[in-house]
Amino acid sequence: MSPREQKVEIEGRTLRVSHLDKVMYPSTGTTKGEVIDYYRRVAEVMVPQAERRPATRKRWVDGVGTAKKPGKVFFRKDLEDSAPDWVPRADIDHHEGTSTYPLIDEPAVLIWLAQLAALEIHTPQWRFDADGEPVNPDRLVLDLDPGEGAGLGECAQVALWCRELLEEMGLDSFPVTSGSKGIHLYAPLDGSATADEVAKVAHRLARALEEEHPDHVVSDMKKALRRGKVLVDWSQNNGHKTTVCPYSLRGRERPTVSAPRTWEEIEDSGLEQLELEDVLARIEDGTDPISPLGFAQNGRARTASGAGKGTKNSKKEGKTGKKGKKDEKGATGATSGASSADTVSDRLSTYRSKRDAERTPEPVPVASAGDPADAAQEALDSDAPMFVIQEHHASSLHWDFRLEHEGVLVSWAVPKGPPLEEDVNRLAVQTEDHPLEYGTFEGTIPKDEYGGGEVLLWDSGTVEIEKWREGKEVIAVCHGREDGGLGGVPRRFALIHTGGMGRGAKSAAAKKKASSDWLLHLMKDQPDEDAAAPEGSTSAGGTDAASGAGSGTAPGDSAPGDAAPGDAAPDLGEPIRPMLATLGSRGDIDEDEWAFEMKWDGVRVIATLVPGELRLTSRGGKDMTPTFPELTELLEAIAPDTLQAGRVVLDGEVVALDAQDRPSFSRLQQRLGLTRERDVERARERTEVHLMVFDLLEAGGRSLLRTPYRERRDALFETVDASEHVSLPHADHGDVGHAIALSQDLQLEGVMAKKESGVYQPGRRARTWIKIKNSRHQEVVVVGWREGHGARAGGIGSLLLAVAGEDGALHYAGRVGTGFSDRDLEAVADRLRSRTRKTPPVDDVPAADARDAQWVRADLVGEVKYAERTEDDRLRQPVWRGWRPDKSADEVRWET
Missing domain, CATH: 3.30.470.30 (DNA ligase/mRNA capping enzyme)
Incomplete structure (x- = not known):
């Protein structure tokens, strides 16, 4: 076998994988080995979504390329002639003939398709039955696609409106950020309606949304009508149409994913598309918001029978994926030794050697390739690289100046802080490379650990690297936050290595120290203060992982933008968020x-x-x-x-x-x-x-x-x-x-x-x-109410409450019926009347409390005083204190 090939075993299937070091996503360096590893790890949640659906594929044999030079894509319906005989398959008759499609009924099929560079998997809204015959759709889908001038935030608002309409129809809904620009919204069906009937209902729903929100929604595909609006594309319910499968990668410039989300995430103003590492981290945490739509959960048992003519399907009953993690011999190794992430791993060896992950709160990524921490990706959702400057109160105060380059944060310690005036040189001592996730780190390193002391985010944002001569010279333009230490304006810095200044050093240690010495200065030729940050960035004033924590000045420097007496009064500017x-x-x-x-x-x-x-x-x-x-x-x-x-x-x-x-x-x-x-x-x-x-x-x-x-x-x-x-x-x-x-x-x-x-x-x-x-108070989310008795008959007797647990999901926390005046109860009824829904926002309400409950949207926050919190997280003797309009539902957590 070729040295560039490996054999892997997935649940008893043996596959050959090759060219694992081929870069599939040049902008991130994501390799084919990492793509294979992604589909291996995601199989346990993706297979139930794709199972028994004909899979069409989009293949990028040579990678996705770049914006200037996109890679060539091949759209494939028919099963490849080289397909192993164990791949499940089924036939569909078209006008032009019969096509045989692969069925992703087991993890090994995903790995095989990934080996063929099939980055995107598309499936219809219907499945085959055990005899290989198509059945009616088991889900409805709406594709929310933003027109020019609209974005993901607008799609999220339309998704919330869609949810309300679907709830009125008695349908639950599950949002998926598409990995492209918009959101897909799925609703489970009982299979009694044909594809044509489902498409008509979806079309009427889209038209209803358009009529109700004409300034925001359009249901017609014409581009001329879509500017500044969100298209509710209902057409993918046609039996001949497909939608990118949940958890599929996308063939975009970055490895984004069609990612299932919670409604709390959709309501978050900071909603963004997720990438490969984000999704893997969610799966490791057990987050699978769309699992009720999976084949194993929709009420129909799995089958081991053939999926089509001449098909042999030996898939065993039960949930896929977990066994595969132990059984496969080479898929995890597929990235080891072959992935470009190994280079990053090597560059971080010094960083790792100085830190004990059990003793420091700093991020210490493992040495294995292809497994960077997800915290870094939050700070790197733009195509532009990042910079971060941290104020480090170690044994001696200094500022850590870090620039992203080749997958790491190249770092310098600047004792007097970055200069904010021209013609000022500051000593900058180069230190070990840091992992990208360090760009979001803020905290206290124990005093007896390396670098012990408090680390604060002084400024962060995106950076344009104008010149990088390794070990000699770096010129970079930093676009920081509006409230950051750089003053909210772009700054062009030069780092110059002192070169031979240490040649006269007598000892090896002195020579090594001299080789780390650089000079940092603010260049005379500065960019325009209104210069735009790199495209796709969240620079000055943006809400990124480090937002809200700038000091404004370094020691010895005046704050740029300080107003002198007599100057025109500045405007109010952006509010500072409270600590x-x-x-x-x-x-x-x-x-x-x-x-x-x-x-x-x-x-x-x-x-x-x-x-x-x-x-x-x-x-x-x-x-x-x-x-x-x-x-x-x-x-x-x-x-x-x-x-x-x-x-x-x-x-x-x-x-x-x-x-x-x-x-x-x-x-x-x-x-x-x-x-x-x-x-x-x-x-x-x-x-x-x-x-x-x-x-x-x-x-x-x-x-x-x-x-x-x-x-x-x-x-x-x-x-x-x-x-x-x-x-x-x-x-x-x-x-x-x-x-x-x-x-x-x-x-x-x-x-x-x-x-x-x-x-x-x-x-x-x-x-x-x-x-x-002095007393126990708890913020709560109101999820419903129960009718009163006696003096409260005909009105609200108690409110049903929920609090988010460690998993971030809301869980039932009990009910409160005291602390209200009659006037309070009338106001509560008025407030809840417009928020009625048919199903509970939480799924763990005891039958006794749910029996006559009226449910409402989980978006109102109140506060109670209580005596005790039980072992199953229920409030004992809660007393209503009032509404908290200053708080949002996604902020509510247990006070512990």
């Missing part, structure tokens, strides 16, 4: 290093101010300014010269006080969600609010995000004056017991402990902020 606390206890606190604030029972807001203008945003980014007009007092509470110098950003909590001047969350409910001026003024007459300001994030345009907490607090009292509706609460230093006792005496929610040396980490849940609660 989040971790639930803890007294045992988490070292009193000498911590300060203690009271925990205010209200709604978190970020206040952004410029002269004459105020914006209040919630934790989820919602504009709450119209809801709290009395807080415009803030504009008078800040010194005018500070505002003239640049914007001011404050962090605080909006509260409503009771008769004893204690925060009352139930009173605050009367103000939440109101935006119309008349409604706000009426509610304001009954309930006024106050803003407890506890942090200063920006003052006069100068970022304080990387300023220690204690210094920020001192600056807060110098910047803001208290007023009728604005308070500056006191912070205790060094006595957690006193702080807890005081919070209990005042009957407050608890204590916020904050590390005095800690910096502000926007959007991050950090252990430098610890919340210690």
Whole structure:
């Protein structure tokens, strides 16, 4: 056998695989061996979707190529003449004759097709029966395809509208991001309707969506009608049409996948297409949202009989894939020694040798090829390479400057930070290459480990490599975040190796050190500040894996964009996302290093101010300014010269006080969600609010995000004056017991402990902020309600609740029927009336609670107080506290 061939055994089938090092996706270096390994590992969830369906294939024998030079693709229907006799097959009669199709009824067929470079697998919505005869469709599909000017976000919105219509028809629905531009939406059928009948229903559904949302949806294929809209393509329900199979790779520039998703993901504003490694990670975690549509789960038993004329099918009963992981001898090895990922593995050997994965939170990928961590891919969903700069509080403070090159992050340590002025040279010491997933790392490395200390994301984004002379010179343009340390503008840096500067060194160690020395400087020829980032990137201001955590300046540099007194006032800009606390206890606190604030029972807001203008945003980014007009007092509470110098950003909590001047969350409910001026003024007459300001994030345009907490607090009292509706609460230093006792005496929610040396980490849940609660509160998602009895007859008696578990999926958490006033129950009924659905959003509701339940969409968040959380994650004695309009359902997790 040729040295470039291997024999592999898949569930008793022996196959030959070859040319494993051939690159199939040049943009990522993904090899044929990695493609084969993907289909091997995905078989357990993909085979049930493809089983007994005729499979058409798109083959890229020489790879997909590049955007400028695409690879040649071959569309194949008929089974290859070289097919092994064990491949299941079935015949279809066409006008031009009879075609024999392969059936992907076992993992070995997937591997065989991957060996033929069949990257894409397409199947119809119907299957063959045990006798090889076509049967009626067992699913309906809608292809949501964005026209020019529309994107995946628009497709997601249309998918949600589709789900509502399908639910009204009594059909469940399962979304799949297509791996291309849009979303496929599947609904299971009972097989009683023909393909023509299903197509007509799908067409009517598409037309109904178009009529209801004419500015967003189109059902006609004409391109001229599709600009800025989403086409709901119903035609793939035709019995002669096919759709790319769930879990199939796509022949795009990057190895994207037709990936089944949860509805919570579709509702996420950060929804993106998934790639090969993302999907493998989900499968390893047991995530298979479309499993109810699989052959083994749809109520029809598997069969070992032949699938067509002359067919021999020895597939055994049961779920595929898991046995194959142990039985195959060569498919995992197919990438070993042959994949381009081996090069990356070798470049990371030094990095691995310095770290123990059991002792450091840093990503330490295994040495085997073809298995990079999925965290890297989140940061690399664009075609452009990435850069990251991390502020590293190790034994000596320095900044780590990292550029993606040849599958790794090439890294330099810069003791004084990246220069933000021209003609300034900074020493940059080259260190070991880091894995790509390090681009998302932020955390604390234990002090006794290599590089021990806190690592913070200073800036990150995409990079254009203009020149790379290995070991000599690098020129790169970094496009960072709007709130990042580079100031939100593109920066062109040059790295120059010092070359012979170390030739006079006497010792080998000194020579080695000199060989690592580079100079980093900001070039005189800088790109235009409005220059676009590389195509497909999420650069300045984007929401990528490191968003929200920039310090704004390096030591010794002025912040670009700092406004001088007398300059025109800047606009409000993007809001800073609030830092989040971790639930803890007294045992988490070292009193000498911590300060203690009271925990205010209200709604978190970020206040952004410029002269004459105020914006209040919630934790989820919602504009709450119209809801709290009395807080415009803030504009008078800040010194005018500070505002003239640049914007001011404050962090605080909006509260409503009771008769004893204690925060009352139930009173605050009367103000939440109101935006119309008349409604706000009426509610304001009954309930006024106050803003407890506890942090200063920006003052006069100068970022304080990387300023220690204690210094920020001192600056807060110098910047803001208290007023009728604005308070500056006191912070205790060094006595957690006193702080807890005081919070209990005042009957407050608890204590916020904050590390005095800690910096502000926007959007991050950090252990430098610890919340210690006096009572147990839990955010919950409302999934339904039950009718009341007695005085509540004819109305709502209790709400059914859910909380997401460790798997990210919602699970039933019990029901709450106390804590409501009659007025509350009327408002709850009004709110839930428009959200009715026929099936429960969760599948683990006990029969006793589900018996007379009315179900609603799982998109409203409330909060309860409770006595205990049981072993099966049910709330005991919950008491309703109120709605949380500042929170989204996908944020809700157990407070642990």
